[in-house]
Amino acid sequence: MKFSKQRTVNRVVLLDVNEITSSPYQPRRQFDPKGMKELADSISQSGLLQPITVRSTETGYELIAGERRLMACRMLHLDKIPAIVEQFDDEKSAVFSLVENLQRKDLNYFEEAAGIQQLMQRCDMTQQQAAERLGKAQSTVANKLRLLTFSEPLRRRMLDAGLTERHARALLKLPDEITVAAALEHIVRERLNVGETERYVEALLEPAEEQEEPRKATRLFIVKDLRVFMNTISKAVSTMKLAGIDINTTKVEDEEYICYTMRIPKKSAYRTHSA
16 A cells, blocks of 8 residues: 555655655764664564654655764665654754764764754754754853864864863864874873863963073073172182193184183192292
8 A cells, every 4th residue: 555645644664765864954974884784684584673754855755864864774775664754844854964973972072063063053043042953052162162162183083092082072162173183193192081182282272482582591590600609600710720730711602502611730739838
């Protein structure tokens, strides 16, 4: 028996897999191959326990929720899939699809941020409205949206390296992409945890003048000490001359070194005095 679209609304029916197109509102961009195989194996052994959700279109059906389930069924070369058919317009379909996906735990943090942005743009929502719809604090939504300032290559590097959202948020403080890229490689190479990453970023952000001041102070201290040493040498030479020691001194100074040479004749240095 062939069901009409009108009669199948809000009911679980078997649909031809090839008649279903993916949702344009799907925030997920990556599907873990291992996870997909596990899902396909589960469906193969136990069947699809939760139907997908679709809406009818002029050319067939458009997926609203259940992208991974649909992909797993296609991996198994199944012809039919259980589905709930909803009568949603574009806006309601977008909201349902995005919210359903954003409430799942297996989106990475960049996909989640992109989904929130898409929800706001598609449905003309403010951050506060999106936060309320998703059951999150407005500050949480704002922090997640800031992650989208990273370029795609940086996002991919962070995910490939297994960095957490808190790692990424720490890197947001850096001023430009070149600095972020260099810091990112250091974090990955040294395997810094979140706390270490935050401290590392703070150290990078110290103003140059603050970093240079201690070095200037140290340098001045060394110069002062060096002058004391040079004066001590000069006084020692004067004392030796007053004692009748025939001492010759030369001083050569360049950009890197001060060379002080003293020449004392052995006869002058070791002569004995009669009583």
